[in-house]
Amino acid sequence: MKEYKWATVGCGVIANQLAQAMEAKGKKLYAVANRTHDNAVAFADKYGIDKVYDNMDDVFEDEAVDIIYISTPHNTHISYLRKALAKGKHVLCEKSITLNAEELAEAVALAEENHVILAEAMTIFHMPIYKQLSEITASGRLGALKLVQMNFGSYKEYDMKNRFFNRNLAGGAMLDIGVYALSFVRWFLSSQPDQILSQVKFAETGVDEQASILLKNREEEMAAVILSLHAKQPKRGTIAFDKGYIEIYDYPRGEKAVITYTGDGHQEVIKAGATDNALQYEVEDMEKAVAGVSDEMHLDYTKDVMEMMTKMRQEWGMKYPEEE
Numbered sequence: 001m002k003e004y005k006w007a008t009v010g011c012g013v014i015a016n017q018l019a020q021a022m023e024a025k026g027k028k029l030y031a032v033a034n035r036t037h038d039n040a041v042a043f044a045d046k047y048g049i050d051k052v053y054d055n056m057d058d059v060f061e062d063e064a065v066d067i068i069y070i071s072t073p074h075n076t077h078i079s080y081l082r083k084a085l086a087k088g089k090h091v092l093c094e095k096s097i098t099l100n101a102e103e104l105a106e107a108v109a110l111a112e113e114n115h116v117i118l119a120e121a122m123t124i125f126h127m128p129i130y131k132q133l134s135e136i137t138a139s140g141r142l143g144a145l146k147l148v149q150m151n152f153g154s155y156k157e158y159d160m161k162n163r164f165f166n167r168n169l170a171g172g173a174m175l176d177i178g179v180y181a182l183s184f185v186r187w188f189l190s191s192q193p194d195q196i197l198s199q200v201k202f203a204e205t206g207v208d209e210q211a212s213i214l215l216k217n218r219e220e221e222m223a224a225v226i227l228s229l230h231a232k233q234p235k236r237g238t239i240a241f242d243k244g245y246i247e248i249y250d251y252p253r254g255e256k257a258v259i260t261y262t263g264d265g266h267q268e269v270i271k272a273g274a275t276d277n278a279l280q281y282e283v284e285d286m287e288k289a290v291a292g293v294s295d296e297m298h299l300d301y302t303k304d305v306m307e308m309m310t311k312m313r314q315e316w317g318m319k320y321p322e323e324e
């Protein structure tokens with residue numbers, strides 16, 4: 001496969017992890033573009049990256065760049081997506097890929113027009129454990145899917161300097177962590193839920209701090225999700241079938257699941273992949289998609305999840321400044 005040239009737009013916490021994932025694969029990022037030039041220079045020094053753009057927008061004009069990784073706050077993604085896709089760049093964009101379904105539809109259309117890969121950096125879709133669990137569920141040995149339960153609780157300070165509770169930086173539980181829980185649910189359900197019930201508790205800053213969500217699809221498979229941005233919860237998911245259930249732990253970058261067969265109570269432990277390699281799997285799948293070898297980026301699931309998140313926020317009357 002070709003040696004693709006990756007550029008990152010943004011150089012914060014998760015961009016550091018991507019740079020480290022590249023290093024672990026014996027590669028490095030080709031270039032970095034960032035709002036604060038000094039931070040880009042420091043990032044480039046740290047990882048031996050050759051190119052730092054003086055003007056951020058130059059990354060989109062750079063003909064050498066094949067794949068752009070967007071790792072800035074959610075509300076800024078669409079402006080970079082527009083520029084990157086219009087210039088024929090493949091894009092791996094951090095979660096949540098856009099603020100809402102309308103922005104995502106625009107980005108998808110642009111990607112199609114320009115014949116490039118667009119994908120959300122959703123670790124769940126790339127961890128080997130999920131691919132293995134899909135094979136097991138497809139084999140039919142657990143019977144029909146009935147219920148999925150998933151929670152995500154993260155404890156973030158009420159600090160407006162970071163993005164978590166800041167409405168101007170697209171904060172809130174749904175876009176920050178709900179996207180993981182709903183992507184997990186969508187991975188296992190046979191189709192997109194068409195019935196959604198939800199409750200929300202807002203933080204003083206006006207963003208969603210907690211939510212409880214009930215989902216059902218046309219196959220009558222059901223899911224329950226509880227989110228919190230100011231209370232930790234175990235990152236444990238359960239998927240129940242008529243002949244048994246799966247429990248999976250630390251699920252955004254999960255590496256272990258236990259299957260209990262309810263007929264006789266015996267258990268099967270499944271281990272696949274490694275939590276520490278999460279971003280490497282993402283990079284590998286993205287490069288295969290760009291090369292046309294296989295497409296395991298699951299933009300279809302990303303669209304379904306974004307539609308659900310948008311619908312719930314609409315029902316709550318919750319808008320970001322960009323949506324007013």
Ligand SMILES: NC(=O)c1ccc[n+]([C@@H]2O[C@H](COP(=O)([O-])OP(=O)(O)OC[C@H]3O[C@@H](n4cnc5c(N)ncnc54)[C@H](OP(=O)(O)O)[C@@H]3O)[C@@H](O)[C@H]2O)c1
Pocket residue numbers: 009010011012013014015034035036039040071072073074076094095096121123163176
């Ligand atoms: N997949 C995962 O496991 C995971 C984990 C964490 C985060 N994320 C996602 O990755 C994204 C970034 O999160 P992070 O934790 O890395 O954030 P972070 O550490 O705060 O870094 C944010 C980056 O975005 C830039 N930035 C901030 N505000 C900006 C603006 N208004 N316009 C342009 N650039 C701006 C910052 O540039 P300056 O240097 O100028 O401040 C910095 O490079 C989010 O979408 C988040 O949800 C994903």
